[in-house]
Amino acid sequence: NAGVTQTPKFRILKIGQSMTLQCTQDMNHNYMYWYRQDPGMGLKLIYYSVGAGITDKGEVPNGYNVSRSTTEDFPLRLELAAPSQTSVYFCASSYGRGALAGGPDEQFFGPGTRLTVL
Amino acid sequence: KQEVTQIPAALSVPEGENLVLNCSFTDSAIYNLQWFRQDPGKGLTSLLLIQSSQREQTSGRLNASLDKSSGRSTLYIAASQPGDSATYLCAARTGGSYIPTFGRGTSLIVHP
Numbered sequence: 001n002a003g004v005t006q007t008p009k010f011r012i013l014k015i016g017q018s019m020t021l022q023c024t025q026d027m028n029h030n031y032m033y034w035y036r037q038d039p040g041m042g043l044k045l046i047y048y049s050v051g052a053g054i055t056d057k058g059e060v061p062n063g064y065n066v067s068r069s070t071t072e073d074f075p076l077r078l079e080l081a082a083p084s085q086t087s088v089y090f091c092a093s094s095y096g097r098g099a100l101a102g103g104p105d106e107q108f109f110g111p112g113t114r115l116t117v118l
Numbered sequence: 119k120q121e122v123t124q125i126p127a128a129l130s131v132p133e134g135e136n137l138v139l140n141c142s143f144t145d146s147a148i149y150n151l152q153w154f155r156q157d158p159g160k161g162l163t164s165l166l167l168i169q170s171s172q173r174e175q176t177s178g179r180l181n182a183s184l185d186k187s188s189g190r191s192t193l194y195i196a197a198s199q200p201g202d203s204a205t206y207l208c209a210a211r212t213g214g215s216y217i218p219t220f221g222r223g224t225s226l227i228v229h230p
Binding site: 004031033040041042043045048050058090092103104105106107108109110111112 | 149152162163207209211214216217220
């Protein structure tokens with residue numbers, strides 16, 4: 001298993017440009033997450049998904065969009081990039097049951113995408 | 119709302135020491151707690167997952183314990199090595215929630 005893969009590894013964007021960060025997992029996990037990590041600020045949840053076709057906002061969703069058309073893929077779209085979106089972005093996935101039956105189990109992370117907006 | 123605190127933020131120890139990293143959480147109704155390791159410029163690597171019904175989990179030189187009543191988890195590293203140098207994060211997930219709450223991590227340096 002490749003686990004959680006993310007592309008690209010690095011990217012530099014100009015202000016106002018758009019891009020999509022790709023995330024794929026091959027573990028048949030139903031839960032998927034997007035986080036951003038800024039120095040000294042910890043991990044912040046952007047969006048998450050509990051299964052194909054179902055997404056929800058996390059703590060910092062503004063300026064981002066997601067879709068989940070398949071179990072494997074969970075792309076993150078940045079529209080009109082701003083310097084405040086300079087960060088390292090991590091995708092993660094978990095297998096688990098519904099919330100009433102316990103919810104997500106062990107979480108696995110991808111290697112990250114380092115994004116700079118100038 | 120669940121809050122997770124990791125103290126100290128940074129720790130430097132000589133090689134060979136046994137050490138304990140702390141993780142405190144405010145809501146004792148957690149479903150599970152996970153410990154991660156993050157090397158500089160890399161993603162998070164899962165170390166141990168403790169379910170709420172368990173008191174500890176072990177993997178090699180690592181042992182993680184969970185005490186829900188006191189709101190604490192500890193990660194014990196035996197016979198530390200320079201290769202253990204990394205940031206260690208814990209994440210607690212409350213029952214009924216899909217989202218784990220992360221601490222900010224403890225940055226560990228093990229010097230030869």
